[in-house]
Ligand SMILES: Cc1cc2nc3c(=O)[nH]c(=O)nc-3n(C[C@H](O)[C@H](O)[C@H](O)COP(=O)(O)O)c2cc1C
């Protein structure tokens with residue numbers, strides 16, 4: 209098929225697609241994001257395809273791999289359309305039943321349904337899952353009905369419609385910028401800078417080329433929102449970037465696009481590459497797109513596993529083929545960025561919001577969220593919460609609603625202790641602040657930050673001093689080393705906190721940490737250094753008692769710090785099954801079968817293996 | 831290591847020095863690490879100092895300057911995996927394989943690496959071996975998994 213040369217051709221194609229498609233067709237959608245893939249979705253898809261073939265129904269039933277639906281807890285997920293029957297934890301051996309019973313005979317397979325742990329009720333339809341019911345899925349909503357490797361799926365759902373309407377209605381680039389400003393869209397990559405203002409400054413900066421970049425480096429460890437958007441709906445990001453290129457560089461300049469994507473995301477990269485190829489084939493990228501006069505294409509650059517490369521100037525240095533070391537931003541990147549040209553960098557989720565805003569209208573978009581944080585935010589809800597996965601909620605939802613309503617509360621009946629947001633730049637928010645509405649400003653106020661959307665839930669068995677140690681270790685190894693305060697300061701802070709976890713803390717350590725934090729914050733160049741103290745300061749602020757117990761009593765209240773804990777066998781419970789003695793890597797456990805066993809403390813290395821294998825919970829940690 | 835492979839990759843990017851990161855990634859993908867001879871050839875072909883190439887190869891954590899084993903085990907130490915016990919899983923790898931992070935077993939089978947997040951955070955602790963993802967790992971699963979890879983290698 210020849211590429212579209214006008215919006216009329218695009219509309220005609222979309223019209224034909226919609227007419228050709230049977231909305232009632234039976235489609236078995238299999239979630240095929242990284243999480244479900246890791247849980248065996250590849251084998252499941254093969255088994256389903258085989259079952260369809262064996263049943264001879266490929267004219268009526270199709271199997272469709274999709275991007276992440278979000279409910280990773282139930283991985284691998286299957287949704288049978290058009291009724292949207294949801295099955296969780298599906299195995300290849302269920303494939304024949306799903307095809308023969310559900311797809312062909314409309315029968316629901318009870319054992320594959322999700323059981324709501326609160327009510328004991330079985331959930332039949334996707335929309336009834338409590339996990340989805342409290343969300344507002346502007347961006348993720350289409351993931352379970354879209355094959356991300358088929359541009360036609362995006363087009364049939366009105367994809368590239370926001371861009372086409374701009375051309376049909378001849379909306380000027382400046383007017384687009386005004387709309388984005390009015391929408392209140394703030395950058396989703398961490399800083400929360402107003403997107404429209406950034407676009408405006410970039411547009412007004414002189415240069416023969418204007419670069420438009422998508423930050424898909426997703427450095428926050430424990431977060432996978434951007435990955436899932438690229439895996440599940442890559443065209444939404446591409447459409448956003450095309451509109452951005454038009455608004456920022458047309459007609460006065462040349463425009464070029466880049467996506468800088470995390471090296472650890474092979475599937476997202478693969479899907480993005482396919483989407484870009486298909487967009488080019490259709491004439492949605494390239495020269496004179498849809499006859500608009502705009503020429504724009506997107507190059508994909510892979511990261512090299514360096515967290516600091518998510519920072520704007522480091523990212524641009526990396527694209528130019530240099531180590532990712534940030535530079536001072538006396539001159540902003542919107543004026544002088546990539547190759548010294550005006551450059552507009554936005555996060556994946558920011559770009560994906562652009563077509564959504566234009567499609568739903570600025571007024572409707574502004575109605576979602578809080579006064580200064582509009583729209584929805586995707587969070588990666590992970591850690592010690594029941595429903596781990598991706599959630600998209602309106603800005604301003606409270607932590608409590610996110611963790612307990614959407615997330616279904618804390619695992620294994622444990623007590624909620626804290627939630628970490630903002631990644632290594634953020635902080636830990638204690639249980640006492642559970643009613644906090646989540647938006648950019650409120651998170652800043654409590655000493656954390658929105659960051660890109662990682663939300664790591666911690667329970668009573670998480671040691672907050674250890675969490676601080678963890679982040680310092682992360683930042684210590686990810687500091688590029690350019691500023692001595694960041695390089696040496698974080699390393700010193702790490703030594704102190706690590707000492708505390710080993711029971712070698714001294715009075716005055718906390719004060720010293722606070723003093724160092726001040727220096728690192730004040731004297732480092734980029735935000736990696738200036739925000740690095742946050743995890744330590746927030747844990748000192750809210751969990752001072754835990755630091756005190758480690759330092760003064762050499763005790764770890766969460767029973768996590770190896771040097772401060774002892775494993776023992778509870779004699780009344782031990783059945784002498786020998787499981788612990790068998791797994792112990794240092795032969796520290798002795799005992800005769802069917803008799804009480806004993807841990808020899810001088811040999812014990814606190815690896816926790818015995819605790820893990822004991823079938824009768826006869827190992828205690830003190 | 832054949833230098834033609836390096837040349838082929840460099841040509842793919844028209845010998846542009848801005849593509850240095852991508853070039854090194856492609857070489858590592860084929861050779862499993864970055865051999866010294868390859869780095870020298872890249873510097874020659876791109877007409878840039880060897881120090882710049884080495885600086886890139888050492889700045890980015892994704893690169894290895896040493897040959898790696900047949901099974902490269904990446905233990906995720908991202909926050910989500912960490913709070914669910916990834917540290918213990920890493921300890922178990924070190925104990926069972928008798929090597930540290932960044933090292934390779936003498937038989938050339940396993941290399942142990944850590945990674946900051948592989949985007950399967952809901953299923954932690956996660957370990958990725960080659961292209962295979964392993965979810966909700968614990969000490970016992972580590973041993974079982976290593977055994978099965980050993981068996982696979984013996985076949
Ligand atoms: C150390 C560091 C790491 C960062 N990592 C990321 C990242 O992985 N992804 C991202 O979108 N922004 C990251 N940022 C923020 C970017 O510098 C930049 O503000 C953002 O990409 C702009 O897009 P936005 O306005 O749409 O959020 C990072 C910043 C710093 C200082």
Ligand code: FES
Nearest residue numbers: 906908911948951
């Ligand atoms: S934290 Fe381990 S996969 Fe993300």
